[in-house]
Amino acid sequence: MLEKLKQEVYEANMLLPKYNLVTFTWGNVSGIDREKNLVVIKPSGVAYEELTPEQMVVLDLEGNIVEGDLNPSSDTATHLVLYKHFPEIQGVVHTHSPWAVTFAQAGLDVPAAGTTHADTFYGPVPVTRKMKESEVVHDYEKQTGDVIVETFEERKINPSEVPAVLVNDHGPFTWGKSAEDAVHHAVVLEEVSKMTYHTLQLNPHQIDMDSYLLDKHYLRKHGKNAYYGQQ
Amino acid sequence: MLEKLKQEVYEANMLLPKYNLVTFTWGNVSGIDREKNLVVIKPSGVAYEELTPEQMVVLDLEGNIVEGDLNPSSDTATHLVLYKHFPEIQGVVHTHSPWAVTFAQAGLDVPAAGTTHADTFYGPVPVTRKMKESEVVHDYEKQTGDVIVETFEERKINPSEVPAVLVNDHGPFTWGKSAEDAVHHAVVLEEVSKMTYHTLQLNPHQIDMDSYLLDKHYLRKHGKNAYYGQQ
Amino acid sequence: MLEKLKQEVYEANMLLPKYNLVTFTWGNVSGIDREKNLVVIKPSGVAYEELTPEQMVVLDLEGNIVEGDLNPSSDTATHLVLYKHFPEIQGVVHTHSPWAVTFAQAGLDVPAAGTTHADTFYGPVPVTRKMKESEVVHDYEKQTGDVIVETFEERKINPSEVPAVLVNDHGPFTWGKSAEDAVHHAVVLEEVSKMTYHTLQLNPHQIDMDSYLLDKHYLRKHGKNAYYGQQ
Amino acid sequence: MLEKLKQEVYEANMLLPKYNLVTFTWGNVSGIDREKNLVVIKPSGVAYEELTPEQMVVLDLEGNIVEGDLNPSSDTATHLVLYKHFPEIQGVVHTHSPWAVTFAQAGLDVPAAGTTHADTFYGPVPVTRKMKESEVVHDYEKQTGDVIVETFEERKINPSEVPAVLVNDHGPFTWGKSAEDAVHHAVVLEEVSKMTYHTLQLNPHQIDMDSYLLDKHYLRKHGKNAYYGQQ
Known part of the structure; x- marks a missing residue:
């Protein structure tokens, strides 16, 4: 069953090593x-x-489990929470890609520091609060999803406009309109995390870009007035 | 029409992934x-x-559009401004290569810190001022070109001697005597940005090279007294 | 003799260049x-x-030497000490992988800064004290093993739960249930050293993860209640 | 003439791109x-x-020029000075490898920070003083060699024991018992420059290794009591 979706999800998984987002099975x-x-x-x-x-x-x-002989990813419960609360998404990715993990371990958002970020993410990529002991001990993976949803609700971030999060002391989850689109966002997150880490080392005083430049770049690629590409 | 130039521009585009200057279509x-x-x-x-x-x-x-079924690069208007104002150039490159973007996001020139820089760039690679809201909202890509030209005029930099710029909070544009030559400058800019970033972390107190050393290295490769290579 | 083990050890050695852990013969x-x-x-x-x-x-x-025409690794005596004192281990690896060496040269533990670390190491990866002149001049490689064992004994670290160490001003040794498992730990150590180095640059104030999160991640992969993978 | 040496020098040149020491023709x-x-x-x-x-x-x-239709490397005069003043060397390498250039541009020695360094270099890799205007304007490449020789003489460094130097604001030269051996030293210099750069960022207070550890590692690989390898 779902042969087409299985193939798509398989191919999207294989993009993780292709884009150097995983070591061993960490994704x-x-x-x-x-x-x-x-x-x-x-x-x-x-x-x-x-x-x-x-x-x-x-x-x-x-x-x-409806079909399959193997145990699903240990992070499955997190994926399910995201699908339930973010009805517009159709693919989810988790990795331990090193630059995104750097911000997650530092407990810091990836700020919107330039147009590379703005082309994909309409504002900072948020980091969750630290999880409480009770959230880690019981139903950990489900509660990981809950704390992601809480972050987007409390900070009033639209998950379609910022399709990525950093789980504190853990690492990134990204999502999108398909499994492949979610991987695309994982690649962009890793790349902007790398760039913005170095910008923060070089000049922490000019880190936030102007909101009108953020608008321009996000909206020239997304929404009804987009003019990037061949649409 | 222009089959030879199309082939050259195609091959120059394919050098961007070869030299790891682009992620996805970011160039x-x-x-x-x-x-x-x-x-x-x-x-x-x-x-x-x-x-x-x-x-x-x-x-x-x-x-x-004189020929072609596809939309041209969304950055086309920036290229056109550069061709109009810098009559000696014949190729233009735009990328989001990460080390050059690091300086662009930091709002800092890439200083001339050593002979690797001086072999190609006759002085610092300038960063533009931030663009104003009115410049971003209307004719953004054309005005991106205008702010590049303004930077070279106000700072009295010769675009043939420093064939590269960082657009503030955005990324690099480079140019040259051909499309391939412009890519060459994009590679050098990325490499010197990487080296000089690390030098600034290690010892910010000795960052500017002596002007006579800058002269020596630039002029042994460029101009009528050049003696590098097989000319 | 021991043809199967020789083949395993050979293959584990060949993983070192595959995972970019060695330059020349440094491992x-x-x-x-x-x-x-x-x-x-x-x-x-x-x-x-x-x-x-x-x-x-x-x-x-x-x-x-029981069999073999060539001199064994100059670090052999260190391996032997580890096998004698850590009876549960069956493979040992030594490399000069650059991120682990960075912490070794800095004389600092790799702190447990996130779940990537906790998935493999149940606490910080310790650095040994500096070796004394007498320990370096005589029986250096054996005494390198002794100072590793001392580190684990004095700090009451279980070598099965933290299968890695940094020898001060030198580099990492890792071990495991087989030669391949020891290489696996060498790869993880390099990766978490890289991530945590950058976290320390970005935000040294939030470096230690909560102990309950450390427990959760270590124990979901190790021990009788583990539920990661297909066991 | 010299067909065997030409082949050796050719092969040693081809090791530069293999070990990622050069961009374009920078070596x-x-x-x-x-x-x-x-x-x-x-x-x-x-x-x-x-x-x-x-x-x-x-x-x-x-x-x-005794044989050859092409112009020799523009750095030839520097090589010749080194061969004249360091009679024991038989190969010379120049590159702009980025980590070594980082120290050269910072005007700093690569300190002996660990055993990886000590296995090859018997002490810090020195940086030259900055060259004076008169040294740059006239006979620049020859005088580059002279300032290297001056550095080793004034600091009483044996060029066989430390077969590498950083020319201030320029980059590394290395040498050895053959062209291939000189490339080997260029690779080691780049690797230890990378490691030690990061160590300096992480903990500048513990950067110099104990002299007895330096002795041990250098002498277990070099000289009459060496016991590394298969000699």
Whole structure:
């Protein structure tokens, strides 16, 4: 079942090593069929070199395995929370890519420091608060999702306009209109984290870009007046 | 038409991924035929793996498309301003290469810190002032070109001697005697930005090189007394 | 003799260049047969491109060569001390991987700064004290092992839970349940050293993760309640 | 003539791109025949992809071209000074490798910060003083060699024990018992410059290693009591 989505999710997972976002098995990609409410995700701990489309695990939104012989990613419950609360997204990615992890471990947002950021993210990429002991001990992966949702709600950030978050002391989750789109955002997040880390070392006094420049770059690529590319 | 120039501009574009100057489609190269006053440029948003020489777009200096089925690069208007105001140049490159972007986001020139810099750039690579809201809202890409030209005029920098600029909070543009030459300068800019970033971290007190050493290295490679290479 | 172990140790050695952990011959991997009390190790100074399984050297735990035409790694005595004092380990790796060496040269532990670290190391990766002149002049490589063991004993660190150390002003040793497992730990150490170096530059004030998050991540991958992967 | 040496020098030049020490043509390697007092060196400005053994230029120690159709490297005069003053060396390398250039531009020695350094360099790698205007304007490349020699004489450094230097605001020269050996030293210099740069950022208070550890590591690889490798 869901052969096309399995293939897409498989291919999106294989983009993680291609773009140098993962060491060993430190990452996972999922996609969702919004009509059937079924999620396809990478199995846990399987090496990318050995991964096949058939190994993808199919679950419902409550986490029940519908098809698949392998355990799903240990981060599955986080993906499911994001699909439930962010109805417009259709793919989710988690990695431990080193520059995004640097900001996550530092407990800092990735500020919007230039047009490379603004072309994809309509404002800073937020870091969550630290999770409480009770949130870590019980239902950890589900509560990881909850703290992400809380971050976007409390800071009134639209998850379609900023399709990425840093979980404090952990690492990035990104999402998008498809599994591949979510990987695209993971690549951009890693690249702008690298650039902005170095900018902060070089000149922390000029880090936030002007809001009109942020608007211009985000809106020339997104929304009804976009004019970038071949649309 | 302009088959030879299209091929050259295509090949110069393909050097951007070769030299690791671009992620996804974040870059574009153009070239000009100075006799016909026609510019050839990469189409907007087309992946490098799928790019072909035939897809190159031909425009006049007012930005009218003379040949081509695809939209030209969204940065085309910036290229055109540079061709109009810098009559000696025949190729232009724009990228978001990370070390040059680091200085652009920091709002800082790349200072002339050593002979690697002086072999190519006859003085600091300037950063523009920040663009004003009115410049961003209307005719943004054209006004990006205007602020580059203003920077060179106000600081009395010869664009043939310093064939590169950082647009504030954005990234680098470089140019040269051909599309390939402009890419060459983009590679050098990225490399010296990396070296000089690290020098600034290690010892900010000795950053500017002696002017006679700058002269020596620039002039042993450029001008009538050059003796580097096989000329 | 020990053909299977030689092959394993050979393959584990070849992972060092694959994972960019070595320049030239700056690394070595060994494995042990705990029943026969024999150690198999890389020969000294042999380039990885020319290495063969047959060249592996077999020694007893006193350092006597049992089989092999080549000199064993100059670090052999350190490996032997680790096998004697840490009975649960079956593979040892030494490299000069640059991010781990950075912490070793700085004389600093790699602190547990995030879940990437906690997934593998149950606490900071310790740096040894500096070695004394008498320890360097006589039996240097054996005494390097002794100072590693002292570090784990004095700080009451379980070498199975933190399978890595930094020798002060020198570099990392890692170990594991097999030669390959020890290499795995060397890769993780390099990656977390890189991430945590940058975190320390960005925000030294939030460097230690909460102990309950450390517990959660370490224990979801290790021990009887682990649920990561396909076990 | 000198076909064997030309081949060796050609192959040593080709190691520069292999070890990522050069961008474009920013490097050159030479070798010497000490019986004939003839030097073989890379031609100036020829791309590595197009280089052939036959293109190598043969000169005497006064810089007269004995064989070859191409101009020799623009840095030839520096190589010749080193061969004249350091009679034990048989190969010389110049690059603009970025980590070594970082220290050169900062005007700082690469301190002996750990055993990776001590395995090859018996003490800090010195930076020269800045060159004076008169030294730059006249006979620049010869005087570059002179200032290197002055540095080793004034600081009483043995060029066989520290086969590398940083020319202030310029970059590294290394040398060795052959052209390949000189490249080996260029690789080590780049690697220890990278490591020690990061150590200086992390903990500048513990940068110099103990002299007995420096002795131990240098002498276990060099001299009559060396025991590293298969000698």
